[in-house]
Amino acid sequence: MKKDKIRLILIATGTILLLTTAILYSLMIAQKEKINLGNLIPLIIPLLIIIFMAFFIIRRYKGIKSGMPLEDEYSKKVMLKASSVSYYLTLYWLLFIGWFEEPIANLFGLQHLDAGQTTGAGIVGMAIFLFALWFYYSKKPNLA
Amino acid sequence: MKNKIKELRTKYNLTQEELARRVGVRRETIVFLEQGKYNPSLQLAHDVAEALKTKLDELFTFD
Numbered sequence: 248m249k250k251d252k253i254r255l256i257l258i259a260t261g262t263i264l265l266l267t268t269a270i271l272y273s274l275m276i277a278q279k280e281k282i283n284l285g286n287l288i289p290l291i292i293p294l295l296i297i298i299f300m301a302f303f304i305i306r307r308y309k310g311i312k313s314g315m316p317l318e319d320e321y322s323k324k325v326m327l328k329a330s331s332v333s334y335y336l337t338l339y340w341l342l343f344i345g346w347f348e349e350p351i352a353n354l355f356g357l358q359h360l361d362a363g364q365t366t367g368a369g370i371v372g373m374a375i376f377l378f379a380l381w382f383y384y385s386k387k388p389n390l391a
Numbered sequence: 392m393k394n395k396i397k398e399l400r401t402k403y404n405l406t407q408e409e410l411a412r413r414v415g416v417r418r419e420t421i422v423f424l425e426q427g428k429y430n431p432s433l434q435l436a437h438d439v440a441e442a443l444k445t446k447l448d449e450l451f452t453f454d
Contacts, residue, residue, distance in 0.1 A: 310417055310418075313408060313418075314408075314412050315408075315411060315412070315416075315417045315418060316415060316416065316417060318417075319415070319416040319417050319420055320416065320420070320431070320432055320434075320435055321416065321417065321419065321420040321423065321429055322417060322419075322420075385419075
């Protein structure tokens, strides 16, 4: 139980550090005149991770408080399934970005996406898939 | 696969939370086990059977 508490504290510390970095980064880009997809993606990624981690930490904290373990065989399977399916979906998402690169870039007022922006969009997609699938499998298991 | 987890848990006046604590899993796991939405590992099935003072083959039955 003590080990679980330490692990949760470490996860929370990592999330707070990420949040601090995201705030500092947003302050930095706010000083820039032009805000575009390129400088927003590095902010969107940590924000998505923070939202996901906040859900995760609150749920796990409640569990630990009532004497439950931080994770068990079922929660590990949920995370494993969500990770594998999100990886699979990301392959299609990356193909989609490759095919529709120009219209996506135009949506954000850009001519084209550079390598960094494309990678960033791929990571954002993966983070969204992971969060959504983790939430879905946590509520409606299909792991029997 | 069917199981008698809920039936035996009620018989021993245990809440899902108490059973979860005895077995060392989260409450959600017990909920999904009772609903038959999750097939446990052999180790977990054994631990649940032990916590409910029954045998594995009496707790879980195949259709």
